[in-house]
Amino acid sequence: MTQQTSIPTLFDWAGGMPVFENLTRLFYQKVLQDPLLEPVFKHMSPDHQVHVAHFIAEVLGGPEWYSTSEGSHFKMIQKHLAKHLTEQHRQRWVSLLLETADEIKLPDDPEFRSAFVAYIEWGTRIAVINSNSNDLQMNPDEPMPKWGWGVPGGPYLG
Template sequence: MKQTPTLYEWAGGMPVFEQLTTMFYKKVLQDALLEPIFKHMAPQHQQHVAHFIAEVFGGPKAYTEAGGSHFTMIRKHFSKHLTEQHRKRWVALLLETADEIELPGDPEFRSAFVAYIEWGTRIAVLNSNTDHIDLAEHEPMPRWGWGETGGPYQP
């Protein structure tokens, strides 16, 4: 029986996620709405985000092995005061970039990809408007697949 590939494998592996985030953050730094938020990001920010998304999509644990965790990613958003307008622009630029690098366009992959981006960015907005969450520091990284849902959101 043929094994279903992870989203990470289907997308093309780490080089694809690194290309996605590199090209995406170039756009972010040229965007009037998002540039003020990201203009001081660390030089390795794009790579960290690539490794985080790749790990969530079933790839290697590069983000975790570099000392990151779901909690540390969430904490990076504290007190950033992101708005729905920021979130929508971030998503639009990321999806535009996904098309440009020809991330797989099949409905199943794109549905899973967009679902994660929507979920993650909405969580980021919520967490950006607080300075505390009730989440254990060693909470496991989310794992995203081909359509599983976590049920209704529960803060």
């Protein structure tokens, strides 16, 4: 008889909510020191970094804190409307986030990072598209994205 092992969510594999809250806290400190990104984020609410942590965590299989008490996928996308983000903004945002992920020792196994980076790339590209629009053509009840392990199918335990 073969023992079946449960595959953890990306959220669990990363270490849970404290990891995501720490990631966004340190990341947004860098954002506010960055000459390209600081003008975009200087007026963000003090709760912004926690909301982003909860959003990313939920997408990666964590608790539904964002969608049940802080917003929705629709509302998150609305926050980007008419911000006129560029590819340079997006690339810097991704670069600083991944730099911070390395600094806090977010798992760096190929399977986790492949899935994590794939979500960050997907989400930031959608943010740029929506930021260059003044109107959102989206169902307000659109569910939160759910991101999994993708092609690798789970962590490498070998």
